[in-house]
Amino acid sequence: xxxxxxxxxxxxxxxxxxxxxxxxxxxxxxxxxxxxxxxxxxxxxxxxxxxxxxxxxxxxxxxxxxxxxxxxxxxxxxxxxx
Amino acid sequence: xxxxxxxxxxxxxxxxxxxxxxxxxxxxxxxxxxxxxxxxxxxxxxxxxxxxxxxxxxxxxxxxxxxxxxxxxxxxxxxxxxxxxxxxxxxxxxxxxxxxxxxxxxxxxxxxxxxxxxxxxxxxxxxxxxxxxxxxxxxxxxxxxxxxxxxxxxxxxxxxxxxxxxxxxxxxxxxxxxxxxxxxxxxxxxxxxxxxxxxxxxxxxxxxxxxxxxxxxxxxxxxxxxxxxxxxxxxxxxxxxxxxxxxxxxxxxxxxxxxxxxxxxxxxxxxxxxxxxxxxxxxxxxxxxxxxxxxxxxxxxxxxxxxxxxxxxxxxxxxxxxxxxxxxxxxxxxxxxxxxxxxxxxxxxxxxxxxxxxxxxxxxxxxxxxxxxxxxxxxxxxxxxxxxxxxxxxxxxxxxxxxxxxxxxxxxxxxxxxxxxxxxxxxx
Numbered sequence: 001x002x003x004x005x006x007x008x009x010x011x012x013x014x015x016x017x018x019x020x021x022x023x024x025x026x027x028x029x030x031x032x033x034x035x036x037x038x039x040x041x042x043x044x045x046x047x048x049x050x051x052x053x054x055x056x057x058x059x060x061x062x063x064x065x066x067x068x069x070x071x072x073x074x075x076x077x078x079x080x081x082x
Numbered sequence: 083x084x085x086x087x088x089x090x091x092x093x094x095x096x097x098x099x100x101x102x103x104x105x106x107x108x109x110x111x112x113x114x115x116x117x118x119x120x121x122x123x124x125x126x127x128x129x130x131x132x133x134x135x136x137x138x139x140x141x142x143x144x145x146x147x148x149x150x151x152x153x154x155x156x157x158x159x160x161x162x163x164x165x166x167x168x169x170x171x172x173x174x175x176x177x178x179x180x181x182x183x184x185x186x187x188x189x190x191x192x193x194x195x196x197x198x199x200x201x202x203x204x205x206x207x208x209x210x211x212x213x214x215x216x217x218x219x220x221x222x223x224x225x226x227x228x229x230x231x232x233x234x235x236x237x238x239x240x241x242x243x244x245x246x247x248x249x250x251x252x253x254x255x256x257x258x259x260x261x262x263x264x265x266x267x268x269x270x271x272x273x274x275x276x277x278x279x280x281x282x283x284x285x286x287x288x289x290x291x292x293x294x295x296x297x298x299x300x301x302x303x304x305x306x307x308x309x310x311x312x313x314x315x316x317x318x319x320x321x322x323x324x325x326x327x328x329x330x331x332x333x334x335x336x337x338x339x340x341x342x343x344x345x346x347x348x349x350x351x352x353x354x355x356x357x358x359x360x361x362x363x364x365x366x367x368x369x370x371x372x373x374x375x376x377x378x379x380x381x382x383x384x385x386x387x388x389x390x391x392x393x394x395x396x397x398x399x400x401x402x403x404x405x406x407x408x409x410x411x412x413x414x415x416x417x418x419x420x421x422x423x424x425x426x427x428x429x430x431x432x433x434x435x436x437x438x439x440x441x442x443x444x445x446x447x448x449x450x451x452x453x454x455x456x457x458x459x460x461x462x463x464x465x466x467x468x469x470x471x472x473x474x475x476x477x478x479x480x481x482x483x484x485x486x487x488x489x490x491x492x493x494x495x496x497x498x499x500x501x502x503x504x505x506x507x508x509x510x
Contacts (some may be wrong), residue, residue, distance in 0.1 A: 006154075007501070007506070008501070008505075008507070080500070
């Protein structure tokens with residue numbers, strides 16, 4: 001095995017999100033948010049490229065379980081498997 | 083079991099191949115002409131950590147025991163190998179079998195390190211230099227696959243990887259081997275042991291890290307420094323261990339090489355209730371008998387080299403087949419395979435009343451061999467690996483790439499999920 005062929009697993013994917021009044025997602029890629037679980041924040045790697053993220057555990061319409069990530073620096077939303 | 087007399091020898095030749103497992107692995111995967119690369123072998127017990135590290139990787143700061151992620155952080159071009167202890171054992175068994183041709187007294191200590199008792203060999207070979215040459219020649223001829231062209235090495239053929247030391251007792255011969263250049267030998271003639279040991283570093287002693295640190299804090303750097311102190315002073319500081327270390331450093335201890343007697347033939351037999359002629363049933367019985375013979379405690383630490391199947395047939399006839407295994411093994415399927423082939427090619431001429439499997443010759447293993455290749459589970463692991471390798475090669479042949487991946491932990495502690503695991507190409 002060669003380290004230059006390492007591929008990260010479960011990398012976040014960029015998504016279009018529609019936000020509600022509380023600033024939380026109500027639609028993700030044209031699918032309604034059915035319910036929300038935990039919400040947490042991670043601030044890390046301040047010593048190089050700082051990471052500031054808000055994670056929202058979400059169940060989408062149809063039962064799909066995902067974790068939505070808000071990049072608090074750029075305002076972009078990403079999705080990741082739980 | 084009857085045992086041969088105790089095998090011991092005061093004079094010793096130490097054969098040492100540093101980074102034996104890594105060399106075996108690199109040799110197996112070598113591609114002629116490719117440039118040298120830093121490499122490391124993953125630990126068989128904990129695949130997140132490194133076991134053996136090549137000199138180029140070490141130069142980049144990579145050390146044995148580091149986690150994969152630490153090592154990758156230090157050396158991005160590091161080539162990682164998954165360990166295959168059964169293969170290393172097989173290669174080491176070859177080396178031991180070659181050494182056993184020179185002397186019946188062979189003591190394996192760890193993978194890549196074995197002592198050969200040389201008492202009484204002067205009559206056969208002559209001076210110690212000639213004995214050492216005979217050992218080097220045997221090793222060169224045994225087909226050991228530890229050459230290394232892809233992962234960097236100063237050594238490009240098997241015999242040049244081996245360092246040999248000769249002296250009175252195992253310790254002197256070990257120190258001599260550590261002083262030898264790759265492919266060469268250092269001989270310490272009787273009577274000059276003290277002089278030879280005087281300037282050697284303390285690190286050649288069998289020290290635990292704490293004792294090593296304490297000795298260095300006392301300002302002791304060489305065996306000469308240690309031996310110059312009164313024995314009682316060392317004993318009062320370090321107890322029994324101190325006495326042993328002092329005596330080794332002073333050249334007063336000559337631990338003999340202790341060989342192991344080869345087991346007597348191991349036999350497993352089966353008497354059928356009624357004579358059996360069906361080949362499938364006989365093949366199944368051979369499998370069972372091989373498995374039973376392998377479980378014999380006398381076989382532990384030895385690999386089967388010659389296997390024989392005997393059958394007593396109806397009307398007093400008999401059937402006998404024998405196979406010599408090119409690579410001695412403790413794997414049931416590999417031991418039974420040649421017997422089953424012969425059963426197909428030249429079956430018994432009548433129904434079998436009694437069937438026996440006999441192991442008649444063995445190749446020595448090591449302590450690690452017993453650890454890794456302990457019979458059923460190790461054989462199963464080796465079998466699974468072979469099957470996987472074969473399938474992966476077929477996929478690669480058809481699709482030009484293996485398309486198989488292996489999940490490794492990179493930063494399992496990371497708060498960011500995508501940093502925790504990664505996929506790497508699986509190339510068995």
